[in-house]
Amino acid sequence: MITTTINASKTLLKHLECPECGALYDPSSLISVCTNPACQSTLFARYDIAGNTLNKEMLAGREANMWRYREMLPVIDNLNIVSMGEGFTPVIPVENLKQATGDNRVFIKNESGNPTGSFKARGISMAVSKAKELGIKTVAIPTAGNAGGAMSAYAARAGMGAVVYMPKLTPRLFKDECRVYGAEVVEVDGNISDCAKLVHEQAAQKNWFPISTLREPYRVEGKKTMGYEIAEQFNWQLPDVIFFPTGGGTGLIGICKAFDEMEQLGWIGSKRPRMVAVQSASCCGLVKAFNNGSANAEFIDGGYTIANGLRVPKSYADKQLLKAIRNSNGTALAINDAEMLAGLKELARNEGLFVSPEGAALWQAFKKLKSERWIKDGETVVLINTGSGYKYLENINADL
Numbered sequence: 001m002i003t004t005t006i007n008a009s010k011t012l013l014k015h016l017e018c019p020e021c022g023a024l025y026d027p028s029s030l031i032s033v034c035t036n037p038a039c040q041s042t043l044f045a046r047y048d049i050a051g052n053t054l055n056k057e058m059l060a061g062r063e064a065n066m067w068r069y070r071e072m073l074p075v076i077d078n079l080n081i082v083s084m085g086e087g088f089t090p091v092i093p094v095e096n097l098k099q100a101t102g103d104n105r106v107f108i109k110n111e112s113g114n115p116t117g118s119f120k121a122r123g124i125s126m127a128v129s130k131a132k133e134l135g136i137k138t139v140a141i142p143t144a145g146n147a148g149g150a151m152s153a154y155a156a157r158a159g160m161g162a163v164v165y166m167p168k169l170t171p172r173l174f175k176d177e178c179r180v181y182g183a184e185v186v187e188v189d190g191n192i193s194d195c196a197k198l199v200h201e202q203a204a205q206k207n208w209f210p211i212s213t214l215r216e217p218y219r220v221e222g223k224k225t226m227g228y229e230i231a232e233q234f235n236w237q238l239p240d241v242i243f244f245p246t247g248g249g250t251g252l253i254g255i256c257k258a259f260d261e262m263e264q265l266g267w268i269g270s271k272r273p274r275m276v277a278v279q280s281a282s283c284c285g286l287v288k289a290f291n292n293g294s295a296n297a298e299f300i301d302g303g304y305t306i307a308n309g310l311r312v313p314k315s316y317a318d319k320q321l322l323k324a325i326r327n328s329n330g331t332a333l334a335i336n337d338a339e340m341l342a343g344l345k346e347l348a349r350n351e352g353l354f355v356s357p358e359g360a361a362l363w364q365a366f367k368k369l370k371s372e373r374w375i376k377d378g379e380t381v382v383l384i385n386t387g388s389g390y391k392y393l394e395n396i397n398a399d400l
């Protein structure tokens, strides 16, 4: 249910912009990436912030989901919003593992409670809402797991067809979840990049709208709400460091975008958290590129990992991601499956939180960076647990 306060609010969406060549696009037409063949970059939604008097006090009393930031979200007509209450997830302190946290304040922003059990609900709610607004009948997606489930659910709710391309090696639960929601699941003998190739070929022929990570402008608009929430939940004083498990990278790019928008709105100052991108050791092109000082990431696919959300051989927006990490004075590091499993058990047994392997990777990464003193005493740290561990029982049960 959308409340009357939100119903009375309108989007400030102005246009879509290419960050590479500066081209502007009309957001009322269907568009995926910059049409300039030299960039083909992800497009970003820009809002008419100057001259508006949005203030953060107006948020009081709004509903506790991501649509509370209505003016800064791209859906034009409220009737097109496809929502199941995604977002405004809790920030939970790590309480008992004091030997590990020392004098840092460490919080887990827990995305487990979102519809379909992951933060993917945010981006997909936004993309499906915009697809509805633009008259799309069928949406399609290449996915390593959670995005497929989320798209299937939101498409069902919007009355759209859903086609999901998923690597054969993805655990069965993630495929069955899509089938429960009535989606067509195509299992591909390959990785998510192979899936993406097939989706885009088929979409052109069959008139589907593909919502691949950062190859359309709206999923990032849903995911950026994590940044707005962190600011609001920390009373507009951003934490010192944010850890994010990075696959395609929409989450990290979205959070940084939110901070820039909020500074323009006058809601926060110029201080930014250092962003830490955590990858799986089997699939860590970004970490390598970061360490080598490269502007782009190589394609690396080391095969199966228990953190299937991190099996992304190369992000479409690798350049933007590396820039965002560097601009924040952040860093990137890789964690292997055994370490993730150990971290997952440690958080479950000591904190009562059953995080996804992707979330567990952040805990391990935090401990490493603290031992290297990259994390300084007294700093406030947020780990974003992107998904519920319950979906991963099949991935980890042999090791319990």
Ligand SMILES: *Cc1c(COP(=O)(O)O)cnc(C)c1O
Residues within 6 Å of the ligand: 118, 120, 145, 146, 147, 213, 245, 246, 247, 248, 249, 250, 251, 252, 309, 310, 356, 358, 359, 386, 387
């Ligand atoms: C998709 C996914 C990720 C990676 O997110 P990006 O925004 O694509 O980098 C991390 N964790 C989980 C649980 C996921 O489903």
Ligand SMILES: [Zn+2]
Residues within 6 Å of the ligand: 018, 019, 020, 021, 022, 023, 034, 035, 036, 039, 040, 041
């Ligand atoms: Zn361009």
